[in-house]
Amino acid sequence: MKYLDNRVEDIKIAYIGGGSRGWAWKLMADLALEPDLSGRVDLYDIDLEAAHDNEIIGNKLTARDGVKGKWRYRAVPTLEEAIDGADFIVISIQPGTFKEMASDVHLPERYGIYQSVGDTVGPGGLFRALRAIPIYREFALKIKELAPQAWVINYTNPMSLCLKTLYRVFPEIKAFGCCHEVFGTQDVLIKMLQTKLGVKEVTRDELRINVLGINHFTWIDAASYRGIDLFPLYREYVDENYENGIEGEGEENWRNNVFKSAQRVKFDLFKRYGLIAAAGDRHLAEFLPSSWYLKDLETVKRWKFRLTTVDFRIKRQEELELKRKRMINGEEEIKLEASGEEGVRQIKALLGLGDVITNVNLPNRGQMSDMPSNAVVETNALFTRDRVQPVLAGAFPPDVQQLAIRHVWNQETILKAALTKDRELAFRAFVNDPLVTLDLRSARELFDQMLLNIESYLPGWKLSGI
Numbered sequence: 329m330k331y332l333d334n335r336v337e338d339i340k341i342a343y344i345g346g347g348s349r350g351w352a353w354k355l356m357a358d359l360a361l362e363p364d365l366s367g368r369v370d371l372y373d374i375d376l377e378a379a380h381d382n383e384i385i386g387n388k389l390t391a392r393d394g395v396k397g398k399w400r401y402r403a404v405p406t407l408e409e410a411i412d413g414a415d416f417i418v419i420s421i422q423p424g425t426f427k428e429m430a431s432d433v434h435l436p437e438r439y440g441i442y443q444s445v446g447d448t449v450g451p452g453g454l455f456r457a458l459r460a461i462p463i464y465r466e467f468a469l470k471i472k473e474l475a476p477q478a479w480v481i482n483y484t485n486p487m488s489l490c491l492k493t494l495y496r497v498f499p500e501i502k503a504f505g506c507c508h509e510v511f512g513t514q515d516v517l518i519k520m521l522q523t524k525l526g527v528k529e530v531t532r533d534e535l536r537i538n539v540l541g542i543n544h545f546t547w548i549d550a551a552s553y554r555g556i557d558l559f560p561l562y563r564e565y566v567d568e569n570y571e572n573g574i575e576g577e578g579e580e581n582w583r584n585n586v587f588k589s590a591q592r593v594k595f596d597l598f599k600r601y602g603l604i605a606a607a608g609d610r611h612l613a614e615f616l617p618s619s620w621y622l623k624d625l626e627t628v629k630r631w632k633f634r635l636t637t638v639d640f641r642i643k644r645q646e647e648l649e650l651k652r653k654r655m656i657n658g659e660e661e662i663k664l665e666a667s668g669e670e671g672v673r674q675i676k677a678l679l680g681l682g683d684v685i686t687n688v689n690l691p692n693r694g695q696m697s698d699m700p701s702n703a704v705v706e707t708n709a710l711f712t713r714d715r716v717q718p719v720l721a722g723a724f725p726p727d728v729q730q731l732a733i734r735h736v737w738n739q740e741t742i743l744k745a746a747l748t749k750d751r752e753l754a755f756r757a758f759v760n761d762p763l764v765t766l767d768l769r770s771a772r773e774l775f776d777q778m779l780l781n782i783e784s785y786l787p788g789w790k791l792s793g794i
Contacts, residue, residue: 329367329415329679336679339367342414342475344467345421346371346403347378349648351483354667355418356386356399361664362672363396364681371403372410379403385655389662407467412474416675419467419490420483423460424785426645430638431781432456439774441763442622444610444635447485448544449735450763453614454742455778457489458754459785461746464490468497479678481506481671487543487689488704488739495691495702496743504716505689506671507543507706509607516591517551517558517604519574520565527553537606539687539708540696540721542732544611546687546706548604549722562604566595573632586640590632593621601728609633615735618763673711680713690718698723703736734762749789751779 330337346352352371359365369386373379386401404410411417432452433443446452471480471494480503484490487505494503514532521527530553538550551558573590575583593609605612610633613621621631628635654660670686677684688709691702695718699705707721724732738757745753758764758775766774776794783791 334681335364335366336681337366339365339416339675339679340414341367341369342410342417342478343369343371344407344410344417344419345373345484346382346410347373347375348382348420349378349645349652351420352382353385353662354669355671356382356389356401357662357664358667358669358672359397359399360389360392360395360662361397361666362676364676365672365679366398367415368400368402370410370414371401372405372407373403376403376405381652381656385652385662388655388658392661392664394664407470408474411470411478414475414478416678417471417475417478417480418483418671419480421460421463423456423463423484424782426638426642428455428459428782428785429641431778433636433638435778435781436763436774439766439770440624441618441766441774442624442628442635443763444613444622444628444633446614446636448487448611448614449738450614450761451758451774451778453486454754454758454761455782457486457742458746459782460484460486460490461493461743462785464493465497465747468494468501471501472498476500478502479675480504481674482689483507485543486739489743491689491691491704492702492739492743493746495704496747502716504674504709505543505704505706506669506674507687507689508669509544509611510537510539510546510548510687510706511668512608513546513548513594513604513606516574516594517553517562520558520562521553524561524565537708538719538721539606539706540724541606541706542699542704542735543689543706544607545615545732545735546606547724547728548606549724551604559604562598566598570595570599575632586634586636589634592631593633596631601725603725603728610636614763615731616762618765622763677711678714678716684711685709685719686711688716690716693718695719695721696723698729699733699736700740704739734760749786751789751791754779 371379380403383401383403432455433446436451443450482505491505518530536552537548541547573592575590589609594605597605673684689706692699692705695707696705708719710717741757759771
């Protein structure tokens with residue numbers, strides 16, 4: 329890297345999952361808008377053709393007028409070539425195909441278990457983790473060998489277990505996980521300020537919040553705007569909108585957008601516990617007893633959020649594939665607009681170009697006093713030159729802590745099961761999840777079938793007798 333007049337040039341970013349049909353394009357746009365950084369992005373993907381497509385798309389973007397950040401994109405055939413000498417490593421992969429995802433999400437429905445996302449906890453989160461952990465073990469070993477001083481930014485779910493694997497295999501790794509769910513809750517607070525106080529222009533940076541929890545089960549126990557405590561205002565806002573929720577307009581309406589909700593789960597959790605739940609309703613619901621929000625389809629409908637089906641994901645991927653072809657053919661361009669993600673701001677801060685405080689996932693080093701050491705927790709952290717310093721977040725109230733700690737210990741069980749290829753240990757984690765309310769015989773039947781459906785991802789596992 330070269331530092332020159334508050335700019336940094338010749339940065340090398342390795343993008344693992346560089347054939348991405350979404351996240352990669354967001355990163356490209358954010359890099360193109362940033363005038364103080366430039367360099368090369370090596371795109372690695374098990375689908376080399378997809379990485380080559382993104383090489384073309386990225387270099388077309390760099391050549392456009394008005395692009396401030398100049399980056400050269402290059403598809404590379406091996407993980408080693410991508411990682412070797414990297415300054416930053418971005419990981420954004422899908423562990424498995426839609427076939428495995430269909431098993432994760434929809435097979436449990438035959439047993440009355442509904443999941444709104446299926447990528448973090450619940451049966452789907454567990455089996456996605458069993459596929460991801462061996463992959464992340466390999467990533468950690470390669471990073472230790474070829475780029476031990478690189479900063480690693482993870483976007484893949486299950487976030488906590490992906491990061492936990494990296495640190496278990498390579499304890500000195502410099503890795504953190506980024507998730508935008510808290511940003512969505514900040515948007516709810518901004519809408520509240522607009523509605524209740526008539527404030528027209530509010531940015532996320534103007535909100536002062538304390539974040540604590542685990543990924544996709546994050547909470548806010550303090551929030552202010554220009555010295556105004558937002559909790560009394562939020563209590564009024566919840567009371568006013570509890571029954572119907574806040575539905576937005578047009579494509580923002582929860583009925584028309586599977587990623588949106590009316591925030592009724594979030595409001596209900598505030599009434600129960602007095603904290604602001606700081607993730608999307610789809611994710612929050614999966615961490616809690618199934619009878620609360622995911623009992624059946626009618627319950628989901630009543631709470632005004634949506635289940636993310638694999639058919640929806642397939643259709644969305646097909647639409648992105650058509651977009652890819654249009655961009656390759658010059659019929660469409662990446663929009664030069666900020667994605668709202670924090671990755672490029674974090675990179676700048678780590679290079680010494682201005683400090684940033686934002687929420688990230690890191691091993692617990694005391695930032696949450698009521699969570700085990702080394703559990704992956706999500707709190708605010710200060711990003712400064714070559715350093716990420718977690719902000720002391722404190723502790724949950726005991727009743728919320730009990731909801732979260734069950735998942736923390738289950739994550740440890742899942743990681744151990746994956747690394748030791750222990751089928752029975754994985755089953756124990758499976759039945760300990762609050763969404764799995766089956767009798768042991770039915771639970772075993774479902775677990776064994778789901779395990780067989782990902783058999784090709786589990787070399788060395790003893791699956792005979794299933």
